[in-house]
Amino acid sequence: MLKKKKVLLIEDDQLMVKLYKTKLDFEGYKVNVATDALAGLKSASSDPPDVILLDIVMPGMDGFEALRRLKENPKTRNIPVLVLSNLSGEGEEVQRAIQLGARDFIKKSDYTMKGVVGKVQSALGREKINHGGRFTPR
Amino acid sequence: MEEDSHLANLYKSVSSLKGILNYETLAEVIPLSLYESFGFERTFLFLPQLEGLKYAASYLTSPAEGEARPRRPTEKLPPSLKDLTIKVDRNPQLKQAFREKKTFRQINPQKTFTKEKDLQNLAKTLDLESAIFIPLVLADEDLGLILVEEGKGEKLEEDILAILDTFGDSAALALENAHLYGETLKTSENYRTILEQMGDGVLMIEPNHQISFYNEEARKTLGFSEEELLGKEEHRVLNIFDLKGKRLCGEQECLIANMAKSGLPAGKAGVFSGEVFMETADKGRLPAFLHTRTICNVKGEVVGTVLIFREITKELELERTRREFVAMASHELRTPLTGVKGFLDMVLEGDAGKINPQVRTYLEDAYESTERMVRLVEDLLSASRVERGKIEFKLQNIDLLAVASEVVTDLSEAAKRKGLKLEIVPLRPSQVQADPDKLREILINLVGNAIKFTDEGEIMISFQTEKGKLITSVKDTGIGIAKKDQPHIFKRFYTVETTLARERHGTGLGLYISKQLVEGMGGEIWLESELGKGSTFSFSLPLAKGKK
Numbered sequence: 001m002l003k004k005k006k007v008l009l010i011e012d013d014q015l016m017v018k019l020y021k022t023k024l025d026f027e028g029y030k031v032n033v034a035t036d037a038l039a040g041l042k043s044a045s046s047d048p049p050d051v052i053l054l055d056i057v058m059p060g061m062d063g064f065e066a067l068r069r070l071k072e073n074p075k076t077r078n079i080p081v082l083v084l085s086n087l088s089g090e091g092e093e094v095q096r097a098i099q100l101g102a103r104d105f106i107k108k109s110d111y112t113m114k115g116v117v118g119k120v121q122s123a124l125g126r127e128k129i130n131h132g133g134r135f136t137p138r
Numbered sequence: 139m140e141e142d143s144h145l146a147n148l149y150k151s152v153s154s155l156k157g158i159l160n161y162e163t164l165a166e167v168i169p170l171s172l173y174e175s176f177g178f179e180r181t182f183l184f185l186p187q188l189e190g191l192k193y194a195a196s197y198l199t200s201p202a203e204g205e206a207r208p209r210r211p212t213e214k215l216p217p218s219l220k221d222l223t224i225k226v227d228r229n230p231q232l233k234q235a236f237r238e239k240k241t242f243r244q245i246n247p248q249k250t251f252t253k254e255k256d257l258q259n260l261a262k263t264l265d266l267e268s269a270i271f272i273p274l275v276l277a278d279e280d281l282g283l284i285l286v287e288e289g290k291g292e293k294l295e296e297d298i299l300a301i302l303d304t305f306g307d308s309a310a311l312a313l314e315n316a317h318l319y320g321e322t323l324k325t326s327e328n329y330r331t332i333l334e335q336m337g338d339g340v341l342m343i344e345p346n347h348q349i350s351f352y353n354e355e356a357r358k359t360l361g362f363s364e365e366e367l368l369g370k371e372e373h374r375v376l377n378i379f380d381l382k383g384k385r386l387c388g389e390q391e392c393l394i395a396n397m398a399k400s401g402l403p404a405g406k407a408g409v410f411s412g413e414v415f416m417e418t419a420d421k422g423r424l425p426a427f428l429h430t431r432t433i434c435n436v437k438g439e440v441v442g443t444v445l446i447f448r449e450i451t452k453e454l455e456l457e458r459t460r461r462e463f464v465a466m467a468s469h470e471l472r473t474p475l476t477g478v479k480g481f482l483d484m485v486l487e488g489d490a491g492k493i494n495p496q497v498r499t500y501l502e503d504a505y506e507s508t509e510r511m512v513r514l515v516e517d518l519l520s521a522s523r524v525e526r527g528k529i530e531f532k533l534q535n536i537d538l539l540a541v542a543s544e545v546v547t548d549l550s551e552a553a554k555r556k557g558l559k560l561e562i563v564p565l566r567p568s569q570v571q572a573d574p575d576k577l578r579e580i581l582i583n584l585v586g587n588a589i590k591f592t593d594e595g596e597i598m599i600s601f602q603t604e605k606g607k608l609i610t611s612v613k614d615t616g617i618g619i620a621k622k623d624q625p626h627i628f629k630r631f632y633t634v635e636t637t638l639a640r641e642r643h644g645t646g647l648g649l650y651i652s653k654q655l656v657e658g659m660g661g662e663i664w665l666e667s668e669l670g671k672g673s674t675f676s677f678s679l680p681l682a683k684g685k686k
Contacts, residue, residue, distance in 0.1 A: 013473060019480040026489050057469055086472035087465060088519065109472040109512045113483045 004030040005124055008049035010040030012058040023113045037061035045075045051123050056085040071101040080123040082106055144301045151175035152308040161316040168309050169197035180287040191224040191283050216263050226280055229254035236273045236280055241303040243270050272302050274310040281310045341445040343395045347371045359449055361420035377417035394430050395443045425450050471515050479508045517647040524654040531573045531658050535682035539568040542599055545581040553589050559596035569682035570608045576655045583648040584612040584675045592616030607678040619667040628653040
């Protein structure tokens with residue numbers, strides 16, 4: 001059996017944590033949760049996940065700053081980050097996240113749960129392909 | 139000899155009127171100059187008022203000390219003089235004099251004026267024995283009347299009339315000039331008052347770059363003293379930058395004022411309008427809205443540049459607050475919706491085990507309600523952006539067909555659920571100049587509507603090119619739109635008032651937003667529809683640039 005893929009969910013909202021953790025658990029991922037950005041950064045470097053789901057609007061450090069630091073740290077630089085936010089702002093947030101190195105911007109309210117899982121899968125898949133391997137989910 | 143001295147007197151009298159631009163002063167000087175130059179002891183000036191000619195000024199020689207002048211009982215003006223009104227039209231002789239611009243002499247006017255009641259009245263009031271009347275006329279306009287008294291036995295020779303006639307011409311001209319000057323002064327004074335009262339800063343730059351005018355608001359905004367502004371060269375005082383920090387004015391030159399010199403077509407003015415930063419003497423760099431315009435005279439020569447500006451710190455602050463509020467409010471609205479939607483989604487997916495068909499129906503309805511709520515939040519946001527003209531279009535060459543295909547893929551599930559065929563009739567090339575996100579929003583609105591309002595049949599997306607535009611049409615076989623509703627369909631919050639339509643829950647914003655977006659990208663949107671048969675919504679977009 002393949003080792004479970006590890007997802008780090010950095011999200012402050014308990015309801016959202018429960019929602020995505022439930023789904024990802026169900027889909028067979030190992031989910032680490034950090035409820036603020038600093039805890040997320042710590043977890044990412046001490047126990048590097050295969051993919052990071054990162055919320056933007058959080059108390060204290062926001063997701064953009066966390067993303068910047070993740071991409072600065074050699075230990076976490078290559079982990080694909082999917083920004084998972086309900087911000088749509090006036091278009092600038094998406095651009096900013098991508099510029100900072102996010103793999104994708106998922107607007108929560110626009111996606112089905114399957115859709116989010118699909119994004120996680122493709123982030124992992126592309127990562128594997130980049131390393132020349134073949135990836136089979138679950 | 140006599141004639142020479144008359145000419146000298148005339149010269150003297152006319153000279154004394156020169157350079158007097160104040161109308162009231164001039165009125166006083168005219169009778170005085172007749173005394174000083176010709177020695178007339180009683181002279182009167184009448185000037186036009188609404189009701190007719192009225193007394194305006196006079197010169198009365200006071201008797202020398204001890205001199206008895208029984209002929210003149212008083213050197214004071216008879217009080218009734220000011221009440222007299224002389225109407226040229228009802229005094230035939232006067233009327234003729236004005237028409238012919240001719241000075242005339244009247245001997246024993248108290249008796250000899252018979253039809254001329256006003257003049258007779260005047261002669262009696264002033265106790266005249268003989269008098270000369272000088273009509274003041276310029277370009278057929280009656281500007282006044284001079285009356286010169288001749289004493290008994292002092293009757294002057296006939297040619298004095300011609301001399302006084304000439305004086306009359308000069309006096310008329312001087313009066314007209316003073317009048318016009320006064321009017322101009324009043325007008326410019328009015329404009330100055332208006333400019334000073336304005337809440338916007340106004341500053342005027344001459345073609346030689348000197349600041350020739352500014353109002354108090356301009357001075358306050360810039361924080362300079364009077365000496366620091368007036369007559370100074372604009373680029374030494376004004377430091378203006380565009381939003382990207384590029385200098386528009388300051389250091390060596392002023393690009394704004396240079397517009398004036400850059401060879402504009404005759405009569406055309408150079409205009410700049412936009413948000414800028416202005417350096418102030420006391421408040422640092424302020425955001426401002428600046429409107430500038432080169433001013434040309436009738437010949438099309440540039441006579442200056444006017445700058446009108448207003449600090450917009452507060453407006454920007456409000457705009458930022460609004461944006462933050464809208465962003466946070468919509469974020470906060472979306473989050474619980476995501477929760478409801480996500481958990482329902484998982485239950486419907488069977489993540490929590492099998493569900494019976496009855497429960498499934500209920501949950502599907504709940505899911506759909508949530509979807510609608512999400513859509514409503516998006517529409518309200520878009521509409522608020524559209525309303526404020528705050529939409530930025532990132533125009534680029536994109537493949538419309540590719541975007542349409544994505545939209546069809548996204549919406550195919552919804553179409554399938556209703557048993558509708560959703561098809562694209564491809565056309566290549568389909569490169570247009572548009573903002574991909576906005577284009578997507580338009581297509582989702584139109585195709586989404588088509589699915590919503592069609593119960594059976596198909597939805598067809600097709601294209602055609604016409605006059606440099608690519609026209610996209612979304613045709614459905616749905617309920618259609620009545621003729622009376624068609625003109626309003628693109629208006630905000632307009633939904634067709636039928637039970638059929640109401641059951642389908644539109645926000646009334648989708649088409650309004652689509653119209654704004656299409657027009658913002660240089661296209662048009664329209665519809666053809668027949669009630670009960672279906673609708674076709676079409677929009678045009680400019681073809682991509684640099685393509686065949």
